[in-house]
């Protein structure tokens with residue numbers, strides 16, 4: 289019983305851990321929101337402009353594909369440092385969870401866009417053809433056939449993306465973003481405060497599990513196959 | 514003959530490809546009368562799907578015209594086509610229902626597209642589900658239905674905007690034979706009740722035998738045989754006649770000659786044909802045969818096993834008796 293009381297009495301656990309948890313949630317929350325908002329249209333663009341898409345556009349497809357691939361192939365640590373000037377220009381600083389949102393979003397958008405693209409590709413072309421024969425406009429086909437039919441897969445992709453963001457957020461924390469990852473490293477690794485490290489790891493695990501459970505439940509609700 | 518309701522004139526479709534263009538349709542002329550059920554048959558790659566895609570102008574023909582219900586579709590702009598397509602209902606092999614929508618919402622889709630107000634849609638959907646025998650199943654999802662039921666939904670959806678023509682691309686190829694008969698029965702029943710013109714693409718002769726009034730055989734993008742089913746079966750030796758009245762296959766290693774006999778009872782009674790065969794003598798045997806009634810005509814095909822030396826004599830005597838006879842092996 290005594291070690292448990294000691295752990296709870298530790299000021300780092302009492303004050304820093306809750307604050308770091310909040311930072312992680314804010315960082316991941318805002319980055320996730322931005323990623324979904326920016327990545328969905330980008331994924332749709334990748335699919336519709338491709339050869340078998342609704343409005344094939346070779347040049348647009350090639351350029352977007354190339355840009356997305358750059359974003360996908362850059363290791364996150366490098367991306368984070370490379371975009372520092374951009375981060376300062378957008379947020380005004382390179383420190384704090386707000387600043388971490390910028391590289392997190394830039395790293396996750398191409399990842400999510402590719403997942404959205406492949407989810408859309410899984411929608412059978414027969415459904416699109418049927419809608420065209422019924423006189424549907426391309427816009428309606430995009431919304432009510434392609435995106436709607438791919439929605440369970442898109443939600444599953446969003447779940448994977450948000451979980452990836454949680455893990456990247458630990459890395460972003462290291463260069464000044466704060467959050468549970470940064471706390472785990474500075475107290476647990478550099479100051480040998482094992483209880484803090486364990487607390488951080490457990491909390492990250494809880495966040496990941498929660499995202500997965502919510503994502504799975506949503507996917508199941510949407511999927512009628 | 515009444516004016517054609519679906520008319521294709523000199524229709525060509527060429528797909529440019531590396532190492533030579535692919536001529537998928539090579540000058541198709543086809544006319545289907547209002548209220549008829551017309552079958553298009555042909556081997557894989559003959560151009561059947563291309564034909565139906567050109568009919569809906571999902572694929573622009575390279576040249577030639579497509580006229581449906583008096584309107585030349587092949588001339589229309591994409592925007593005009595969208596509304597013109599409402600007069601065409603289409604049924605697909607894989608049905609292509611939206612899995613995310615209920616049955617009712619699937620049937621409502623073309624009505625939504627056509628801009629029918631929500632209040633009127635529900636009544637129309639109920640009416641359509643009733644028409645195809647699925648009343649009360651509107652709240653189910655496609656995944657909860659059997660293949661045959663899904664195709665009924667596909668048919669209800671195709672009929673939603675009261676089209677003048679119904680195009681069916683292999684509507685029963687994914688179904689078992691009992692379900693196939695039910696679906697074909699439904700299509701014929703709908704034609705009788707609604708007076709729609711039906712074009713049905715299939716590789717199953719059973720479909721043609723079951724419901725088609727007329728049929729065309731497509732080969733390498735051309736119509737090589739065509740006509741009312743009752744007429745084409747009487748064109749002895751034609752591919753359609755042979756495939757519509759199949760005779761059980763005989764073992765290939767049999768060394769004796771086969772003489773094929775074909776007739777319709779318009780010309781000669783079955784008893785007289787059998788009498789003529791019996792009169793050929795002891796060496797001749799009936800190896801296989803089919804006698805059936807198709808499109809109101811009684812037709813027969815027999816394979817005779819004839820000793821090699823007697824073939825010419827047998828042919829002469831059979832022809833004199835008024836039946837078609839030819840050597841097939």
Ligand SMILES: Nc1ncnc2c1ncn2[C@@H]1O[C@H](COP(=O)(O)OP(=O)(O)OP(=O)(O)O)[C@@H](O)[C@H]1O
Pocket residue numbers: 528530535536537555556557558559560561562563564716
């Ligand atoms: N988009 C396309 N591009 C190039 N060639 C095509 C295309 N679509 C069809 N073809 C060619 O046109 C020919 C006719 O094809 P089609 O799909 O119409 O045949 P089908 O009769 O429907 O065959 P199946 O019974 O196998 O469905 C084939 O040689 C095919 O390779």
Ligand SMILES: [Mg+2]
Pocket residue numbers: 561562563
């Ligand atoms: Mg085909």
